[in-house]
Amino acid sequence: MTDSEGGPHPPTASPDSALIDYAESAIVEDDALLAARDRADELGASAVAPAVGALLALLARTCDAHAVVEIGTGVGVSGLWLLNGMAADGVLTTIDPEPEHHRAARQSFAGADIAPGRTRLINGAPRDVLPRLADESYDLVFVDGPLIDHPRHVTEAIRMLRPGGVVVVHNATADGAVADPARTDPPVAAAREAALLIADDERLLPVVIPLGAGVLAATKAR
Ligand SMILES: C[S@@+](CC[C@H](N)C(=O)[O-])C[C@H]1O[C@@H](n2cnc3c(N)ncnc32)[C@H](O)[C@@H]1O
Numbered sequence: 001m002t003d004s005e006g007g008p009h010p011p012t013a014s015p016d017s018a019l020i021d022y023a024e025s026a027i028v029e030d031d032a033l034l035a036a037r038d039r040a041d042e043l044g045a046s047a048v049a050p051a052v053g054a055l056l057a058l059l060a061r062t063c064d065a066h067a068v069v070e071i072g073t074g075v076g077v078s079g080l081w082l083l084n085g086m087a088a089d090g091v092l093t094t095i096d097p098e099p100e101h102h103r104a105a106r107q108s109f110a111g112a113d114i115a116p117g118r119t120r121l122i123n124g125a126p127r128d129v130l131p132r133l134a135d136e137s138y139d140l141v142f143v144d145g146p147l148i149d150h151p152r153h154v155t156e157a158i159r160m161l162r163p164g165g166v167v168v169v170h171n172a173t174a175d176g177a178v179a180d181p182a183r184t185d186p187p188v189a190a191a192r193e194a195a196l197l198i199a200d201d202e203r204l205l206p207v208v209i210p211l212g213a214g215v216l217a218a219t220k221a222r
Helices: 017-025 031-043 050-062 077-085 099-111 126-132 147-160 186-199
Strands: 067-071 091-096 119-123 138-143 161-170 204-209 215-220
Touching: 017 050, 031 077, 031 099, 050 077, 050 138, 050 161, 050 215, 067 077, 067 147, 077 091, 077 099, 077 138, 091 099, 091 126, 099 119, 126 147, 138 147, 147 161, 147 186, 161 186, 186 204, 186 215
Parallel strands: 067 091, 067 138, 091 119, 138 161
Antiparallel strands: 161 215, 204 215
């Protein structure tokens, strides 16, 4: 969207922190999610904020997700939220290079009584694993690996996404640093490059959502 001069609209106001605080605190997690968060703390692993998890579940439900790919399993917090929103027979394929994280994620999924057939945990580097996943076959792809890898992961996500599917990128704004032209350090440059890959793809309809570490979501034209 542009203003009358053809440029982007300036922000109308600074972010309302009370509104963001409310959005972040309005989500209540169940015991399985709270146990998974404890596991994340024990391992020093990070996990999506509850409001981002709820957004993932909402998007998964909205696109009737049966097949989801997650890049960056962690200990399974975002995976549990995705599974909550997916079809009852949907399968989450989730990739992480850290075996310790996958051991913890299996506990998280078992703690929520997720049937083993609903999760496919692939322990390996996404750069090796992703090229083996089929084109245009997944309803939702969630990108939550290191920022520096976002361009490669987003490229693969767009390739794997079926028409009408949704790609979701976590920490897409590098905590807002992408908007500052003075920030050219590699992780911020990578986040910017990934955002441009989405913005410049005419098949995609994107939106930035200021929850958690910043989310960029886009749906692919049918
Ligand atoms: C932010 S955490 C994922 C959190 C998880 N999605 C959640 O919200 O519960 C990032 C994960 O990426 C994994 N990781 C590390 N290097 C990676 C790489 N090169 N590509 C993808 N994931 C990587 C880490 O082991 C870590 O588990």
